[in-house]
Amino acid sequence: MSVRLLDTLTGTLQELPPAPYEVKLYVCGITPYSSSHIGHAVPIIVFDALVRYLRYRGYAVRHVTNFTDIDDKLIAAAEAQNTTVKALADKFSDQYLGSLKRLNARPADVYPRATEEISRIVEITQGLIERGYAYESEGDVYYRVRKKDDYGKLSHRKIDDLKSGARIDPTERKEDPLDFALWKGAKPGEPSWDSPFGPGRPGWHIECSAMSYGHLGEQIDIHGGGADLIFPHHENEIAQTEGFTGKAPFAKVWMHNALLQMDSDKMSKSTGNVVDLDAVIDRWGADAIRLFILSSHYRSPLTYSEEALQAAGRGAERMRAAAFATPSGTIPGPDVSGLREQFEGHMDDDLGTAEAIAVLFDLVRLINRERDAGHDTRAMQELLRELAGVLGFGLEAAHGGSRDADPFIDLLVQVRTEMRAAKQWAFSDQIRDGLKELGVELKDSAEGTIWIVSP
RNA sequence: GGCGCCGUGGCCAAGUGGUAAGGCAAGGGUCUGCAAAAUCCUCACCGCCGGUUCGAGUCCGGCCGGCGCCUCCA
Numbered sequence: 001m002s003v004r005l006l007d008t009l010t011g012t013l014q015e016l017p018p019a020p021y022e023v024k025l026y027v028c029g030i031t032p033y034s035s036s037h038i039g040h041a042v043p044i045i046v047f048d049a050l051v052r053y054l055r056y057r058g059y060a061v062r063h064v065t066n067f068t069d070i071d072d073k074l075i076a077a078a079e080a081q082n083t084t085v086k087a088l089a090d091k092f093s094d095q096y097l098g099s100l101k102r103l104n105a106r107p108a109d110v111y112p113r114a115t116e117e118i119s120r121i122v123e124i125t126q127g128l129i130e131r132g133y134a135y136e137s138e139g140d141v142y143y144r145v146r147k148k149d150d151y152g153k154l155s156h157r158k159i160d161d162l163k164s165g166a167r168i169d170p171t172e173r174k175e176d177p178l179d180f181a182l183w184k185g186a187k188p189g190e191p192s193w194d195s196p197f198g199p200g201r202p203g204w205h206i207e208c209s210a211m212s213y214g215h216l217g218e219q220i221d222i223h224g225g226g227a228d229l230i231f232p233h234h235e236n237e238i239a240q241t242e243g244f245t246g247k248a249p250f251a252k253v254w255m256h257n258a259l260l261q262m263d264s265d266k267m268s269k270s271t272g273n274v275v276d277l278d279a280v281i282d283r284w285g286a287d288a289i290r291l292f293i294l295s296s297h298y299r300s301p302l303t304y305s306e307e308a309l310q311a312a313g314r315g316a317e318r319m320r321a322a323a324f325a326t327p328s329g330t331i332p333g334p335d336v337s338g339l340r341e342q343f344e345g346h347m348d349d350d351l352g353t354a355e356a357i358a359v360l361f362d363l364v365r366l367i368n369r370e371r372d373a374g375h376d377t378r379a380m381q382e383l384l385r386e387l388a389g390v391l392g393f394g395l396e397a398a399h400g401g402s403r404d405a406d407p408f409i410d411l412l413v414q415v416r417t418e419m420r421a422a423k424q425w426a427f428s429d430q431i432r433d434g435l436k437e438l439g440v441e442l443k444d445s446a447e448g449t450i451w452i453v454s455p
Numbered sequence: 456g457g458c459g460c461c462g463u464g465g466c467c468a469a470g471u472g473g474u475a476a477g478g479c480a481a482g483g484g485u486c487u488g489c490a491a492a493a494u495c496c497u498c499a500c501c502g503c504c505g506g507u508u509c510g511a512g513u514c515c516g517g518c519c520g521g522c523g524c525c526u527c528c529a
Contacts, residue, residue: 161457226529311479358477
């Protein structure tokens with residue numbers, strides 16, 4: 001069986017061509033105008049798991065993720081903070097990449113920025129004008145939505161259903177309220193670039209058409225992003241790209257992750273109802289977040305809660321402990337190659353990470369059981385580490401805050417070990433209890449004492 | 456108003472026709488100086504009502520209850 005992914009546009013499972021094959025993947029990135037929140041971790045982790053799995057399956061993957069480093073929000077934020085759009089965008093782009101790294105996600109192969117793709121944006125805009133899909137209007141350029149007779153196919157909307165909800169902005173000079181801007185004429189004080197349509201800047205959706213076209217070509221395999229981008233962003237991208245190239249489909253598979261919910265309220269930058277991503281990583285660790293997110297299907301909405309993260313943190317620690325427990329025996333353990341096949345079967349089926357993780361925990365239990373029985377668990381542990389790695393688990397001990405205290409903790413543990421050897425139970429328990437109150441948990445075993453920091 | 460999604464054990468969450476994965480928590484046993492960890496055992500009438508079927512959490516209809524998108528958002 002090969003890898004199958006559900007396509008938002010057709011609603012059907014699409015099979016990837018058999019490997020070896022280069023998968024062209026475009027994942028919509030962020031507009032870097034503020035800090036990342038926990039919701040951003042979802043696409044980061046989901047698409048990281050996808051890329052890792054495809055590579056594990058023998059595919060080459062060319063992964064492109066953009067930064068939309070020019071738009072209204074960025075201009076407003078720069079003005080409010082008395083800085084430049086570029087400085088602000090660079091700052092939050094770097095921050096995003098830092099968080100991504102901390103989440104143990106592999107970076108994309110290319111991170112194009114809208115402001116570095118202006119010539120291609122102009123090229124596509126011009127092409128759309130020539131083909132009748134766009135028109136100039138007093139320095140702006142708009143996409144003529146009604147010209148594209150399949151407009152709405154991705155979000156499954158009829159153009160006339162959209163009309164009642166369309167935004168009417170009196171400053172815009174459109175033929176139809178549904179038309180959207182490809183190019184916005186410059187306003188005083190705003191960053192702008194020269195173009196055949198006059199000085200200005202790109203509209204919101206055109207940059208992604210330009211960057212996927214420029215870095216991946218006219219047609220791509222997978223286009224991904226959050227479900228909130230289906231309309232209007234991706235709908236408009238299709239209209240732009242297919243209108244420009246005359247080729248369809250723009251993407252063979254449209255892959256959309258469901259959005260993370262915040263208890264009852266929607267998490268959204270616009271409402272301020274957000275949880276800072278780096279703070280969550282600090283507190284729970286990358287693997288806990290990853291386990292939390294990949295424990296459900298990427299198309300099912302998840303609700304963020306401290307309880308859920310805590311539960312995931314404990315599960316991640318259990319997985320890590322089994323992966324690195326010292327093998328205890330030499331009697332051969334059972335053959336576990338069937339578990340690898342199960343894992344692949346679930347992942348092949350539209351990235352069934354939840355079931356794949358269940359297989360991992362089956363392996364965990366098997367390892368612990370066989371180890372207790374004095375069997376050789378090395379092969380199973382290797383398999384666990386490999387498959388956990390395919391999902392992007394770093395299997396590092398959760399470790400909040402700085403590690404400055406480590407040598408002192410080690411010293412205390414060492415002292416306690418000697419006390420235990422001398423059967424000084426009261427003193428050794430005092431050390432253990434005291435450390436526990438400070439958030440350091442000790443675990444004694446035949447191989448010695450290990451300690452972990454509990455979140 | 457238009458389009459769409461969801462409702463599975465204390466919590467989270469898989470599962471699209473054949474008598475319910477997994478994680479966390481809880482209770483009991485084993486192990487351990489004690490503890491933790493580990494392991495074993497226990498714990499679900501799948502929102503409600505009809506229908507289709509030999510058989511439905513899984514398909515169809517209705518109802519109730521949550522929610523998303525339609526506007527910046529991953």
